[in-house]
Amino acid sequence: MAFFVLFFVGWGAATLGGFVNRTFLADPISMVGSGWTLLVVHGFYADIGVTIWRVFGGFALAAVIGVPLGMLMGAYKPVEAFFEPFISFARYLPASAFIPLLILWAGIGEAQKVMVIFIGCFFQIVLMVAVTVGSTRRDLVEAAYTLGARAGGIVRRVLLPSSAPDIAEALRLVLGWAWTYVIVAELIGASSGIGHMITDSQALLDTGQIIFGIVVIGVIGLASDYVFKTLNHRLFPWSLA
Amino acid sequence: MPTLSIEELSRTFPGVRGGPPTRAIEPTSLRVADRDFLCLLGPSGCGKSTLLRMVAGLDRPTTGRVLLDGEPVAGPGADRGMVFQSYTLFPWLTVEENIGFGLREQGMPPAERRRIAAHFVERVGLRGFERHYPRMLSGGMQQRTALARALANDPKVLLLDEPFGALDNQTRALMQELLLGIWEADRKTVLFVTHDIDEAIFMANRVAVMTARPGRIKSDIAIDLPHPRPYTIKTSPEFSAYKARLTEEIRVESIRAAEMGG
Numbered sequence: 057m058a059f060f061v062l063f064f065v066g067w068g069a070a071t072l073g074g075f076v077n078r079t080f081l082a083d084p085i086s087m088v089g090s091g092w093t094l095l096v097v098h099g100f101y102a103d104i105g106v107t108i109w110r111v112f113g114g115f116a117l118a119a120v121i122g123v124p125l126g127m128l129m130g131a132y133k134p135v136e137a138f139f140e141p142f143i144s145f146a147r148y149l150p151a152s153a154f155i156p157l158l159i160l161w162a163g164i165g166e167a168q169k170v171m172v173i174f175i176g177c178f179f180q181i182v183l184m185v186a187v188t189v190g191s192t193r194r195d196l197v198e199a200a201y202t203l204g205a206r207a208g209g210i211v212r213r214v215l216l217p218s219s220a221p222d223i224a225e226a227l228r229l230v231l232g233w234a235w236t237y238v239i240v241a242e243l244i245g246a247s248s249g250i251g252h253m254i255t256d257s258q259a260l261l262d263t264g265q266i267i268f269g270i271v272v273i274g275v276i277g278l279a280s281d282y283v284f285k286t287l288n289h290r291l292f293p294w295s296l297a
Numbered sequence: 298m299p300t301l302s303i304e305e306l307s308r309t310f311p312g313v314r315g316g317p318p319t320r321a322i323e324p325t326s327l328r329v330a331d332r333d334f335l336c337l338l339g340p341s342g343c344g345k346s347t348l349l350r351m352v353a354g355l356d357r358p359t360t361g362r363v364l365l366d367g368e369p370v371a372g373p374g375a376d377r378g379m380v381f382q383s384y385t386l387f388p389w390l391t392v393e394e395n396i397g398f399g400l401r402e403q404g405m406p407p408a409e410r411r412r413i414a415a416h417f418v419e420r421v422g423l424r425g426f427e428r429h430y431p432r433m434l435s436g437g438m439q440q441r442t443a444l445a446r447a448l449a450n451d452p453k454v455l456l457l458d459e460p461f462g463a464l465d466n467q468t469r470a471l472m473q474e475l476l477l478g479i480w481e482a483d484r485k486t487v488l489f490v491t492h493d494i495d496e497a498i499f500m501a502n503r504v505a506v507m508t509a510r511p512g513r514i515k516s517d518i519a520i521d522l523p524h525p526r527p528y529t530i531k532t533s534p535e536f537s538a539y540k541a542r543l544t545e546e547i548r549v550e551s552i553r554a555a556e557m558g559g
Binding site for chain 2: 193195196198199200201202203204205206209213214217218220292293294295
């Protein structure tokens with residue numbers, strides 16, 4: 057918290073003190089003013105809503121398909137051997153490089169945005185989940201076997217619960233990256249969203265609006281991170297040291 | 298009729314990086330009679346845990362087989378309950394849920410599961426800790442829960458792999474009394490692996506001594522001490538006589554193991 061204050065004081069001193077050209081860097085006060093105008097006059101909250109929807113849509117889709125696939129890969133060696141090389145390759149493909157291709161395929165509508173985020177999240181989720189599940193303590197699996205568990209029971213009642221906290225943590229990380237992808241997608245081809253507002257403001261040389269947009273992204277990221285962490289603490293009280 | 302019959306069981310581990318294969322266990326035969334409490338005693342690294350894991354079905358023998366009530370063992374199963382040396386409670390389940398794990402795998406309804414779990418919680422002296430997670434328990438309490446978890450499945454044989462090895466001396470002594478008390482009441486067939494001579498004599502009816510690696514059973518000694526055995530029996534002359542004999546048997550093997558290791 058202290059560093060936040062220090063940061064704003066430094067920024068204010070640099071801009072309000074006249075050390076930096078106003079055209080290139082707005083001061084904190086005009087940033088807040090720009091933000092207020094954006095929200096009240098230009099209906100910026102609709103853009104915020106659209107961006108959040110895109111992030112969670114693409115992220116949820118990637119999680120719903122990626123987590124089960126990752127679990128299968130972690131639990132069964134043949135499944136891992138089948139998918140792993142391709143997914144390891146695919147996760148190094150930057151999602152933003154797909155944007156021009158996706159625009160050709162899906163236009164600049166919602167489907168394209170969701171697909172960018174999906175590509176950016178899916179392969180990461182699959183690999184992180186597979187590694188987590190694959191590193192489940194061997195002795196717990198053996199104990200479950202001696203208690204009469206079979207393959208299905210091992211997956212549902214040992215592998216899944218033992219990796220659940222780490223899976224949740226992986227999802228929290230990937231959600232953070234999803235925010236990067238959505239803004240890039242919106243910068244390149246969009247008619248709404250936070251990224252679109254930022255490109256528009258660039259044309260208008262309104263650095264206050266740009267900074268406000270960036271701050272909004274940060275605040276939302278912080279909030280979703282907090283929700284995730286609180287949820288993890290609630291769901292997995294046993295895993296806390 | 299023997300419950301558990303180990304027939305010419307051996308285990309050879311393949312060599313690492315082109316090295317020679319390791320013979321962990323020479324072909325070994327052992328019969329554990331119904332309601333027997335048999336301790337497998339041996340120096341560390343003699344393959345006694347490997348033998349137990351093959352009985353549990355967690356490891357496959359190179360040759361030979363294990364029969365339980367005449368049926369060959371093909372893999373792990375609920376008829377052979379196991380308590381491990383490491384703490385293997387499921388950390389996401391409470392004490393009560395851990396004890397009920399095997400019952401739930403059988404498809405037993407929750408109410409009945411809880412009733413049985415409550416019974417075993419009582420028997421291992423953990424009343425009041427039913428809702429605790431494993432991380433909140435001491436090592437001794439975790440192993441008591443692990444014992445209750447194995448017993449709740451009502452296995453034909455109870456396999457224990459140095460279950461008290463990681464506990465301090467006082468806790469270990471109490472755990473031995475607890476297990477012995479349960480055995481004296483239920484007379485369940487027990488196969489107990491340990492390197493602790495006192496532990497073996499105090500609890501067992503029979504002690505099978507294993508040689509250093511490659512392991513085989515070199516002697517099989519009946520422990521004719523009366524039941525119930527109070528902890529004071531550990532200072533009796535009979536106990537000391539057994540201890541003297543087993544110490545000599547084990548010492549020879551420990552020296553051999555040390556020479557091979559060095």
